[in-house]
Amino acid sequence: MDVNQARTFLAIVEAGNFVAASKRLFVTQSTVSAWIKALEELLGKPLFTRSKAGTALTPQGQQFYRFARSMVRVWEEAKHQVAVPEAFDDTLVVGGQYSLWNRLLTRWVPGFQERCPRVALRLSSGMPQRLMREMSEGTLDMAVIYRPEHRPGLAIQELIEDQLVLVTADAKRPLEENYIFCDWGTGFTEWHAAQFPDLHNPGLSIDLGALGVNLVINQGGAGYFPRRIIEPHMDEGLLHRIEGAPVFPYPAYVVWQEEFADPALIETALETLKATADLAMRGDLPPPYWA
Template identity: 40%
Template structure:
């Protein structure tokens, strides 16, 4: 079967629209329709029902979905393995959420170098939706993301339930004014919980889309903000940062996502390393009261 037909099928499933699939694939809607007709003729079944809401899978389409996913994944794995560098047995591709890579990805790379030196490693940083797409298609072997959506053909493993805590550079820790607050975008769930706890801080003077950027700004310019406990732990121990008393903590879990049919010789060492570097450490004493939220 032509891989382009399977890719087109999966893009329609993902976007639920022939038109949006055409835009993503950079072809005309007519080309997408022609590919679907060809695929349906090869299989002898109708795969989609088109209506005003978009495109929905028929029962035959539902049955074909895991096979199309496996076909693309096998191809991508084969393409990567052909390009194995000299002295390595295989290539492992891992993507990490932009809000989670520091310092997790570096710690994992160092662990892999000593424990799985036979593997060549390719890493990238991106947004969760793109990383999950690449994992589903086989471009990535593992994605490390926050609060991933469940997708067919993918397994999800909890690595660590990280905490977001309010810290400050002030010697007199207290709830800040918006002018002294650094708001970091930790995702939609955090935004909702944060607004419920601190509606008055919604207009912070500084807003950062990346945790490392917000943290470095805070350390240089001073102020208060929410950051991952494991990342600011050293600064808390040295006294450069302080916990703000009587403030809620928010859970920020990290997950490893990989294909159901992933090669165990690749993913097992990688998962072992991720479990090792995310093992919780004993936190310092904290005056904070805890407010946690469950993952939907």
């Protein structure tokens, strides 16, 4: 059996239909259909039923689900072990949303390496949908995400209780003149529309995460950003919090494989990550490299 067939099967289960699965896998719908047809012929049983409401698992598909997850996870673990560089005993693969690398994950790396000098790290960033898919497939061992999805085999724990706060680089200018809309996801967009009905269509909208702070400072603009990221800039007088502006709760979570091959390694990763998160929320991390 081709491991891609198992990946395709899992993508359909998670996405809900063949079309959405093809987009997740970056292949055509006909390719997805062909892989599932070949898998069903190999197993001799139908795995899905299709209707206008979507795609559902057959009883045989439900039975195959746990084996497909195990198959993909074992394959990924095998790749991890084969790819361990010389002079290292293991590899840990960690992903995070773009804004969570700034003043959090980048600061976690040296602390973890000090505790586990013989563990190689493979790091990546991405959008939450891709990170959760790679967690389900076993491609990632651990991820830090703002809005994770609960999926079998994955443990989730809140890491930081961050907030999105409204700041400006020019307190003398009216908000309507220098406001920049920063996209922090669907929940924030809906909340923002209710809180600021007159700012629903600003002249500049960005989806840059924490990198947008530079743009706001350079343009003398205003926008919403995580508190832990903008506090050093407020201390330097580059940004000013707009008093009375509502705040948006924006917690981040750590997700990890429940059945990781080395539980002690995951525990160390979690301990050092929590310690870094505590420093970040207290404002005790060193100043950022950029302003």
